[in-house]
Amino acid sequence: MSHETLVLIAKTIGPIWMGGFMLIVFIRSYNPRRRAEQERIARSILSEVERETRT
Amino acid sequence: MTMTATLTSTERRIGFAISAALAVLGLTMAAVAKSGPMAVHGAMALVLGVALVFHLGGALYDHPEPSNRRHAEYYDAPTRFGIVMTLIWAVVGMGVGVWLAALMYWPEATPLWPGTSYGRLRPVHTSGVIFGFGGNALIATSFYVLQRTSRARLADAVSPWFVLIGFNLFCAWAATGYLMGQTQSKEYAEPEWYADLWLVVVWVTYFVLYIRTLARRAEPHIYVANWYYMAFILVVAMLHIVNNLALPVTWGSGESFTIWSGVQDAMIQWWYGHNAVAFFLTAGFLGMLYYFLPVRAQRPIWSYRLSILSFWGIVFFYMWAGSHHLHYTALPYWVQTLGMTFSIMLLVPSWASAGNAIATLNGAWHKVRDDAVLRFMFVAAVFYGLSTFEGSFLAIRPVNALSHYTDWTVGHVHSGTLGWVAMIVFGAIYSMVPKLWGRDDMAWPKAVEWHFWLAITGTLIYVVSLWNAGITQGLMWRAYDEGGALSYSFIESVEAMLPYYAARTLGGALFLAGAVLCALNCGATMRAAGDQVDEADRPLYTQPAE
């Protein structure tokens, strides 16, 4: 493999690979069907305080 | 509650065996090295190992064993120890920082012993605050957050102690090694090969403990804070191993040669260095922010899905940004450009995190006003936003032409470390200490308010004076007269720094005073708790939260 090809791969593959990966993360995390579950996860840590002081 | 009282007799025996092995390791190191820093480090390990052998050995049969009830409780004794170590390293590391700041103003004050020279003390400061203060805080809070978000007790009782004590041995080796002139000459990775190997063992144990505990979780999901902590643990392992690959000169010498050379060495070092900022000084602390801020404000994080998006953004963009430390060097131009581009892109996930935290406080501003602890966390998020904006700006090649080699970089560093890292740590400490020592509040609630104002004033004085210093330096170095000669000699630019260095020393002293106050306040809270600590262990709740 020539040096130029190697540099081309190094220059493009990272950004493309990562751009694609970010797109998948975006689609998955912003999927409206996950909304309710995310809401529940975000609240799951809050009950902690109340539970701890109740003992 | 002491370490031994929380261990069953089997666990005490395992601890005893590990301590004996540590003593043998120390003896072997000292014997093979005969003299020099490695021999001293061997002796330190020997003394620690023997002390632990006596401590655990004396308790093998005497103390009552902990009751079976413990399985239904969080295991917080290691976190308590980690908090104490965090506070000790804060005072030591920042104390050395203030001393260094004073030396820059008044270099003649350097005592005659080489161990007190600027060059040897500087890494004592950086390692002391980053690894000693930051690292202990990360490990201690990670155990706390992991258990509470998973509603599970730590997977076993011996490995948390191994991780904490082993990590602190590494920090002590690092600091004492520098005083004796030992260094690998890689910034933030100065300790020598044997200390590096030791850290690998400690870190793998940490990772395994984390994963095993997560596997036992009683919650269906893994809360986002854990992702950040895991990224911190995993990536730091990867960075540490690759950057520290080295060949020892001999098995008995505390000296080695890195296997990397030339510009590859520089690139590996700054891939490490920048990701140390990302994964040591950012990812784990974001884990802290995502847990302690919502809990303290009693409001869920503003957007959970944004927190996921910014997590992956931070993980993937940071990896490519290291080359911004090597602008205008022998590194190929396009690699510098790549680093610059990714540094600018990084602003998006960074601001997403900072904004997410600040937006969480919407509707709770009265709490921010009244509660100094929450205010620490709010200010941390603001400085996180400010320092990442500044970082992305400094990464732009022509801007870096002005800022590089100047005190602007050091100003940027401390806007991140004082304003962001230290503030979130103090917020977390004030949240945890009363709970973990079974109190309603800190012993001196007013002192928390004082600490807040000392910290914010100190940070602002520090950062603003170094911005001025850096830009002045940069402009003086590039000023030419009509004949094309430099307008200023280098020494003139040094003299111009004196007022800023004096101001920085003052700012640092205020910040240190706040940290000392925090340590005293925590000490008073711990003493006031007395035996109540035993009752402070909190029961687990195995029901998933609704």
Ligand code: HEM
């Ligand atoms: C988007 C985020 C960030 C970017 C793009 C960034 C970028 C930069 C740049 C361009 C430099 C100067 C390099 C040079 O001229 O040598 C630098 C230095 C530094 N930054 Fe940041 N920064 C960011 C966030 C942070 C944060 C949050 C912290 C601390 C908590 C931090 C800690 C440091 C440190 C310690 C150095 C000094 C490294 C050395 O020893 O030379 N950075 N950063």
Ligand code: HEM
């Ligand atoms: C009392 C507070 C502090 C003071 C007075 C202080 C002072 C200093 C001084 C004088 C230097 C050397 C700068 C130079 O060589 O030009 C320095 C470097 C550094 N400090 Fe601090 N510091 C403080 C707190 C912290 C904290 C809490 C952290 C991290 C959590 C930290 C991280 C660093 C780093 C990473 C460097 C190296 C910067 C570089 O190479 O660009 N400092 N500090």
